[in-house]
Amino acid sequence: MPKSDTQMVATAGEHFVAFRLAQLGFVVAMPRLNSPAVDLMASSFDGSKMVTIQVKTASWAERTRGRGKDKRLDHVEFPLGHKAASRSDPNYFYAFVDLRGMNTHTTPTVYIVPSEHIKQYCGDWTSKYSMIRWHPKTEEVDQFKEEWGLIVDALR
Numbered sequence: 001m002p003k004s005d006t007q008m009v010a011t012a013g014e015h016f017v018a019f020r021l022a023q024l025g026f027v028v029a030m031p032r033l034n035s036p037a038v039d040l041m042a043s044s045f046d047g048s049k050m051v052t053i054q055v056k057t058a059s060w061a062e063r064t065r066g067r068g069k070d071k072r073l074d075h076v077e078f079p080l081g082h083k084a085a086s087r088s089d090p091n092y093f094y095a096f097v098d099l100r101g102m103n104t105h106t107t108p109t110v111y112i113v114p115s116e117h118i119k120q121y122c123g124d125w126t127s128k129y130s131m132i133r134w135h136p137k138t139e140e141v142d143q144f145k146e147e148w149g150l151i152v153d154a155l156r
Helices: 006-023 115-122 138-144 149-154
Strands: 027-029 040-043 050-058 062-065 072-076 078-080 092-098 109-114 132-134
Touching (some): 050 149, 109 115
Parallel strands (some): 050 092
Antiparallel strands (some): 092 109
């Protein structure tokens, strides 16, 4: 597959998350205007509950350490903006999508993370650094891997 630009990667991640939420039986909407804070809105089928989701997508988020037989998966890495790193709301979630090369032979991996966790993880980085990233170690991120239940619980 040809190398994708940033916008195509972002679009693929947003549509994949919308697809998964629709599979789970939720109503999903994408804002028409380019909203800086919300990529998707999901609600229960009857509209009584709603969550907002910011999707952050990487064409390949897994990072390794070591060489040869000592090479191992170490962490995942996703860029965040300053506003994203400081948002905290129980009905606001992040969906970090690893497209794993964006080819037809792999399924994307999605990490569902509550905004409260991201704000706590980033702490005061927003005042210290120009580039903010979510880059947890593999053992830390596993609790969020494919954890669609966090959104399911918020919508039930």
